[in-house]
Amino acid sequence: MSSRISFGIIGITAIALAAMLYSQLHQSAATARAIREKTAEEAPSVQTPLPPAPVILPDLVPARPAPAKKGKPPPQDPAARAALSLVGKDATAEQIWLEAINNPNLPRQERSDLIEDLNEDGFSNRKQPTPADLPLIEARLKLIERLMPEATDETNLNAFGEARKDLINLRAKLGQ
Structure with missing residues (x-):
């Protein structure tokens, strides 16, 4: 009989722990959502400048064969x-x-x-x-x-x- 009680206690404890974890995860998700929404509302609408145009260097790599036509795999030879x-x-x-x-x-x-x-x-x-x-x-x-x-x-x-x-x-x- 004591083993049945032990298994019952373990089962109830497991269910209680699972419920607590679920509650904490749900709260954490809700908190994260609220923080994101608040941050989005408070964020100033500042446009970030575009990065400078890339510098194009001369091609120093030897010429390669023409690439495969569109939709075709690269040549095996x-x-x-x-x-x-x-x-x-x-x-x-x-x-x-x-x-x-x-x-x-x-x-x-x-x-x-x-x-x-x-x-x-x-x-x-x-x-x-x-x-x-x-x-x-x-x-x-x-x-x-x-x-x-x-x-x-x-x-x-x-x-x-x-x-x-x-x-x-x-x-x-x-x-x-």
């Missing part, structure tokens, strides 16, 4: 992305690019972008190439003609077709 601008001009860059586009471990979209962007990267003006870019356009068209029949998969084949079409259009614009 940034070296291939950097090499892309030299494809058609530099054999080493072309080899790095070739290994990447034929790498089955690279995502399809990244391989496709590496091929399709042959009409953008490496030109004097990405939007409007100049006559000085014509040799690069021709070199890339020859490269595509050589690689297209040996495309490793449908993704690369479609990307080669798109790049070829775009490069032919660029060449036609320059001929006008």
Whole structure:
């Protein structure tokens, strides 16, 4: 019987302690709310001055490859992305690019972008190439003609077709 009484006392004590803690927490929250409200009412409406404009230093970091397009993850093979601008001009860059586009471990979209962007990267003006870019356009068209029949998969084949079409259009614009 004494053990039942002991457990009863322990239970009542636990309930009483829980009620006291709840009451203290509730009071503390109410007190904190009141302090915040009073502080907000008494606070002067002073506008704080803006910090001075940041000083822009010259870019001391070496140029990086173009960032991934919006909504796309960063490239898994940034070296291939950097090499892309030299494809058609530099054999080493072309080899790095070739290994990447034929790498089955690279995502399809990244391989496709590496091929399709042959009409953008490496030109004097990405939007409007100049006559000085014509040799690069021709070199890339020859490269595509050589690689297209040996495309490793449908993704690369479609990307080669798109790049070829775009490069032919660029060449036609320059001929006008």
